[in-house]
Each structure stands twice: as C-alpha cells, then as structure tokens.
Amino acid sequence: MDREKIYVTRSSMPPMEEYFDEIKELWDTHWLTNMGRKHEEFRAQLKDYLEVENVELFTNGHMALELLIQAFEFPEGSEVITTPFTFASTTHAIVRNRLKPVFCDINTIDYTIDVTKIEELITDNTVAILPVHVYGNVCNVEAIDDIAKRYNLKVIYDAAHAFGVKYKGVGICNYGDASMLSFHATKVFNTIEGGAVCYKDKELGKKLYSLKNFGIVDEEHVTSVGANAKMNEFCAAMGICNLRHIDSVIAKRKEVSRFYDDALRDVDGIMTRAEQKDVIANYSYYPILVDKKIYGSNRDDIYEMLLRNCIVTRKYFYPLTSDMECYKMVSYNATLENASNVVKQVLTLPIYEELDLTIVDSICKMLINNAN
Numbered sequence: 032m033d034r035e036k037i038y039v040t041r042s043s044m045p046p047m048e049e050y051f052d053e054i055k056e057l058w059d060t061h062w063l064t065n066m067g068r069k070h071e072e073f074r075a076q077l078k079d080y081l082e083v084e085n086v087e088l089f090t091n092g093h094m095a096l097e098l099l100i101q102a103f104e105f106p107e108g109s110e111v112i113t114t115p116f117t118f119a120s121t122t123h124a125i126v127r128n129r130l131k132p133v134f135c136d137i138n139t140i141d142y143t144i145d146v147t148k149i150e151e152l153i154t155d156n157t158v159a160i161l162p163v164h165v166y167g168n169v170c171n172v173e174a175i176d177d178i179a180k181r182y183n184l185k186v187i188y189d190a191a192h193a194f195g196v197k198y199k200g201v202g203i204c205n206y207g208d209a210s211m212l213s214f215h216a217t218k219v220f221n222t223i224e225g226g227a228v229c230y231k232d233k234e235l236g237k238k239l240y241s242l243k244n245f246g247i248v249d250e251e252h253v254t255s256v257g258a259n260a261k262m263n264e265f266c267a268a269m270g271i272c273n274l275r276h277i278d279s280v281i282a283k284r285k286e287v288s289r290f291y292d293d294a295l296r297d298v299d300g301i302m303t304r305a306e307q308k309d310v311i312a313n314y315s316y317y318p319i320l321v322d323k324k325i326y327g328s329n330r331d332d333i334y335e336m337l338l339r340n341c342i343v344t345r346k347y348f349y350p351l352t353s354d355m356e357c358y359k360m361v362s363y364n365a366t367l368e369n370a371s372n373v374v375k376q377v378l379t380l381p382i383y384e385e386l387d388l389t390i391v392d393s394i395c396k397m398l399i400n401n402a403n
C-alpha cells in the first residue's frame with residue numbers, strides 16, 4: 032500500500048502570506064530576538080487569550096519549566112511530588128534543578144495525579160507539587176490547592192497540553208502558583224518551538240525574565256546562574272498568526288474527537304476519553320485504553336496493526352518516567368499501580384485540525400473490525 036502516512040498530529044500553520052506580512056518589518060528593524068516588538072505584542076495577546084495576570088515567554092516549554100522551578104530557589108535535594116505519567120521533560124526539569132522527584136500514582140478516570148495519594152508522600156523535605164494536566168485533562172485543582180495550603184507547598188503545573196482549557200469559566204493557568212505551557216510544533220497551539228509561564232507574583236516574574244537571559248538584571252549586574260531561553264521574533268510572529276486561528280483549530284479537533292467518541296464508545300474493551308465536568312476542553316490528544324481480556328488484542332498489537340495501514344499512533348506516555356533508564360536510581364515508595372496499568376494500555380489516535388473525517392472513520396472501522 033503506498034498510501035500517505037497519517038501521523039498522530041500535524042502542525043497547524045497560518046496562510047503563508049499572513050506570516051510573511053507579520054515578519055516583513057523585521058527586515059526594517061533588524062531586531063531578531065531579545066524581547067522585541069513581536070515578542071511584546073504576542074505576550075499581550077496571549078495574556079488576553081489565556082485570561083491570566085502575567086505571561087513570560089520562552090524558547091520552549093522545557094526551559095520554561097526548568098527555569099520556573101529554578102526561580103523558586105528551593106534548597107538542593109528538596110522533594111517535589113509529581114506524576115510519572117508524563118513526557119520526560121517534566122521529571123527532567125525537576126532533576127536538572129538538583130531536586131528529588133517523588134512519584135505519585137495517577138487516577139484511572141483522567142490519568143492526572145491521584146489527589147488521595149499525595150498527602151502520604153509529603154515529608155519535611157517536600158517543597159512543591161508538580162502535577163500535569165495530561166492530554167489537556169484538568170487536574171483536581173481544588174484538592175491540590177487545599178493540600179498545598181495546609182502543608183505550605185508551592186504548586187507548579189505542567190500545562191503543556193492544556194492551552195486554552197478553561198475550568199469553571201476560568202483560564203486553567205490561573206490555578207496554582209504558576210503554570211508552564213508548551214508551544215512546540217506538535218502541540219494544539221504552536222510557535223514552531225516555544226513556551227510560556229503564567230504566574231501571579233510579580234517578583235517571580237522578574238526572576239523568570241532574568242533567568243531566561245543569563246541571569247542578567249542590567250548591563251553591569253548578573254545576579255543568578257541563568258540560561259538562554261528567550262523566544263525570538265520569528266517564533267513570536269508565528270504565535271501571533273496561529274493565535275488568530277486557534278478557535279477554529281480547536282473546533283475542528285472537537286469534531287474529530289466527537290467522531291471517535293461516537294464510533295468507539297460501544298466497542299467492548301476500548302475505553303474512550305471521558306468528558307470532564309465544568310471544563311472547556313482543547314482536544315489536544317485522543318487517548319484510548321485497550322483491555323486485551325475483552326478486546327482480544329493488546330495495545331501493542333493495535334499499534335502495529337494501524338501502522339501496517341499507514342496510521343501512526345503514539346503510546347503517550349510509555350514508559351513511565353519512573354521506569355526510564357536515566358531514573359533507575361530514583362527510588363520511590365508509592366506503588367504506582369494505576370499508572371503502571373494505564374501506561375500498558377494507552378494509545379493516542381491521530382487528531383489534528385486538517386484530519387479528514389473519512390480517515391477518522393476508516394481508523395474507527397479498523398479498530399472495530401479488529402475486535403473480538
């Protein structure tokens with residue numbers, strides 16, 4: 032079969048002329064990076080769109096998270112309670128700050144951190160909770176907030192998947208002390224590469240601004256060991272263009288998601304995505320869970336079967352970060368029972384703006400015909 036491959040995602044791009052229009056003035060100003068005009072324009076637009084108090088832009092989501100954690104200046108070796116069911120970046124950002132990740136199990140409804148298991152992991156060394164709004168599913172922000180208040184912990188959200196998501200009418204990045212967003216090409220909203228931190232505390236903002244620019248505070252003063260993680264003007268211009276179209280991008284993804292819901296809901300052994308109450312979703316991923324005992328074949332068989340038919344799915348997020356080679360030395364006490372089960376059963380199906388519903392239909396038929 033020489034059909035073109037269908038990947039799990041495809042980057043949204045604005046009409047080419049729109050982008051050219053946006054970058055044209057860069058040939059007049061020759062100001063290419065270091066918080067130029069496009070950077071500031073994009074930042075203001077994002078703040079409005081996300082309905083947050085403050086936004087700082089970064090070269091990518093990972094550096095945004097890593098420098099955000101650094102900005103809190105936690106004592107070396109402090110413990111951060113987090114989820115292993117995430118992209119490597121989340122755990123890396125903790126460990127690269129010389130802090131200890133303390134893995135907590137996830138719940139089996141929306142795969143976010145299991146809030147009933149956080150408290151038993153808190154010790155005198157715990158400084159923060161770092162949950163992930165995985166697949167754009169909203170964590171139990173109220174319970175997390177309550178625990179954090181009672182134990183005086185910081186809450187830092189990895190909101191890489193949650194661009195534009197709202198909970199109870201409030202932009203999701205308003206919860207916790209700060210939230211990181213990723214604008215990587217594979218995410219719902221992209222700036223080619225890019226990221227941001229949404230935060231409330233202005234002092235934290237000053238640190239973030241300095242940390243992404245080598246720790247420089249002014250021409251003669253460098254007060255912290257910063258990195259280089261600034262967003263450049265071309266990426267900011269891409270953000271300005273893509274932001275104009277984001278609502279229709281999400282609407283198209285919603286159509287795809289609904290199609291999968293309707294076609295797969297009654298397939299025995301396949302669990303589809305559950306709608307969350309009070310949440311305006313962004314449909315950033317379409318995960319299914321495959322129960323081999325009922326469906327007949329397992330997740331890996333389905334992955335291979337679809338691949339033979341030119342459908343490239345992903346086992347996000349397999350393996351758990353706690354099982355990655357680089358984290359073999361990190362001990363943990365929690366059982367991670369749910370995470371260990373989900374990670375073996377989960378498969379994310381193609382979902383993106385331009386994905387034709389006839390292809391979605393054929394993917395569903397393959398899954399239905401393959402069942403017991």
Ligand SMILES: *Cc1c(COP(=O)(O)O)cnc(C)c1O
Pocket residue numbers: 091092093094117118120121163189191192213214215225226
């Ligand atoms: C994509 C992603 C990141 C990292 O973002 P980049 O912009 O790719 O650096 C971090 N956490 C999660 C959960 C992600 O999916």
